[in-house]
Amino acid sequence: MAKRLLFLCHRIPYPPDKGDKIRAWHMLDRLAQDWEIDLGCLVDDPADLDHLPTLRTRCVSVEARRTGTRRQAALRAILRCRPGQPLSLGWFREAALWDWTQAHLAAGTHDAVFVYSSAMAPYVMTPAARRPGLRRVLDMVDVDSEKWRAYAADAKPPMRQVWAREARTLLAFERRAAAAFDRTLFVSAAEAAQFRAMAPEAAGRIDHVDNGVDLSAYDPQQPGPSPYAPGTLPLVFTGTMDYRPNIEAVAWFAEAVMPLLRDAAPQAEFHIVGANPTPAVRALAALPGVRVSGGVPRIQPWIAHAAVSVAPLRIARGIQNKVLEAMALARPVVASPEAFEGVRALPGRDILVAEGATAMAASVLDVLAGRHPGLGARARAAVTEAHDWRATLRRLDAVMAPDAAAAWRAFA
Template identity: 25%
Template sequence: MKILVLYPYVPWPLDRGTFQRTFHLLKRIATRHEVDFVAFSEPDGSEESKKEVFEEFCQSVELLPFQHPEWQKLFPNRLFNPLPTNVQYWQQSKIASFIDQKIEQEVYDLVHLCDLVLMPYIFKHRDNVPFVVDRSRVDLQFQLMEHQNLRFSTRQKLLRYESYAKLWFYERKLAKHTLQEIVCGPDDKSFIHKYIDRVAPVLVVANGVDLEYFHPDAVDEQRDPDPTIMFCGAMDYSPNVDALKWFFGEVYAKLIKRVSSLKILIVGRSPIPEIQAYDSLQGVTVTGRVPDVRPYYRRAWLQIVPLRIGGGTRLKIVESLAIGTPVISTTIGAQGLDLKHGRQILLADDASAFVEETVRAIEDEALRMNLESEGMSVANERFGWKAIGDRLAEHYENLI
């Protein structure tokens, strides 16, 4: 099959969760099919050198310099524009012309889009070539969960209500016309079928992990002698910021009182000032961007995932399982992974339970060893990118 793959970014280096998903799925699809890859790149041309990474497995690679338009003001443009604001933010006429020409000149069996923000570029061609959309999250679900957990001014709420209405209609349009929506977990699928379109063609393709890279023996690092927990992720991403705000507001003081020698590592790029401030607390280290996250996984006794805003699945969890670091998570944080509490993961949804499960795991070495063993086993059985990507590539063959 000949497939056109369109991404709104260049997923390299693999320093964020969405990049890992989109890169590995692209690589496996290109192994089974002939792929022309088109991605938006920084307008200064700084990412042009990344082409060779993708040329190793794609038939052709085009990196298109892209500049976001300004966010539209409510009057006069935004209010009367049927596109949701987050979709309009990804539109550029030059890129639309390039894609039009590409589809008119080539014969594709399928177009694979990354997230619904790219649908306007291909929608006009839907009668000539079918398209599928891989979704790192369901946008409407994500925004509604943000609304539930974050604080917004009255003006912000009004703007968001306007966005929700447009986004719901747009989600309906996607569900009606796409050959397949690909989501990260069953919670995403249930949301689409309950709130958007009960017969939408939705396929769950869970996030995975590079089992060789995140192997316990891939780095020479030992567990810290003192009890150590970590949180890993982009530290300017609102669900992660909210998770840590809840953890330090509701859990931290009770936890440090129970385990006074506890060390907490906050590992990830671009920490905002609110995150950086946690570095002054007892036992807390905010690392910022690190060249390799694996040594921190190996140092930590546990990884905490106190997320309250869901959508998609958490790569930090499958990485942690694969490398042998037990995980304590909220149910929302672990959604879509089908992990068993007490066997492959510990689940806690309120502050008291989160404290108790963390202390229990710190004090019970046998429990940690069992979680480590079971976690690595399930990661190897179900979450390797090669197997996940090959199943998707085969599914495309059956669709067409």
């Protein structure tokens, strides 16, 4: 008899067009090879409902529930907030999905539960989930509380107090969740090590599954036509452009780094490529040499034909898919130390890591001047060796095996 898995996800995992959905989709697709899956997920973009048929080819059943607008979700979070509880839990609590999950747990028909993101952990921290023999695995992905701590450090009152409270209460919840699940995973060894230090009581239950990249989808031999004007030196940043760390990264690069670059290389153009650019992002197009494209049908040509892919993130958690994708397409990548975290590559050989505007401009100019020949080819080789999804997900196979403890020890 096939094993049955309940898979919960805070965002519909298809299409895999942004960081959290990419990881969730590859995990779901891998698990579907060995498990019969009932998928419960939330949907924040109604257009994603068009992709339910694809998910149903992998799952026995799919329960997808709308979260409503951002304003509605925020109001829900505020109304449901209780002393000592993080706001983000209320944001992702949806009544119908909650009832669906509890009914499945009470039925006792599943061998395991896989929960993607700490926001969904409360759905499985209930009496119905404490059935003996039910294996519970949480992919926390990142230490999300650290992101809120970084927001607070850079904010002014009253938001400094709001983000600081979120960081404090979310960390407390993350620790409770790690204690409640049989295994909690993170996106990299570095992220797992940081959480072990923050939650030593759960250290024996913590490990990681590295993020990967689809090497066939990001193939430098199939770049597609160039979207750039002839005679320019395109620099590219890719990512969802209503996400605060991405917004801050492109604003800083456009305002602090581009003037330095344009002085030495007037043909340099900075292309911001990604869906949902905010008004602040669109306003950057008024700066010399800055272009804002918005969403595009395929991201690969924008990366493959760029002279340099830049990742100047100053707030970053886990492994950045934008870095892995650019490396897979054999592009020279210049990244901040924050964006490089978790990437299994050698700085200076496979990727350039630069901190501050002067250093980042110098690294980009070195690439444009041809001082790093072969950097792109070595980048492709590095991710092929260390970040191929087919290899990284073997750790997921181990943690989900019937005798998971023995399988994990053998794998490690």
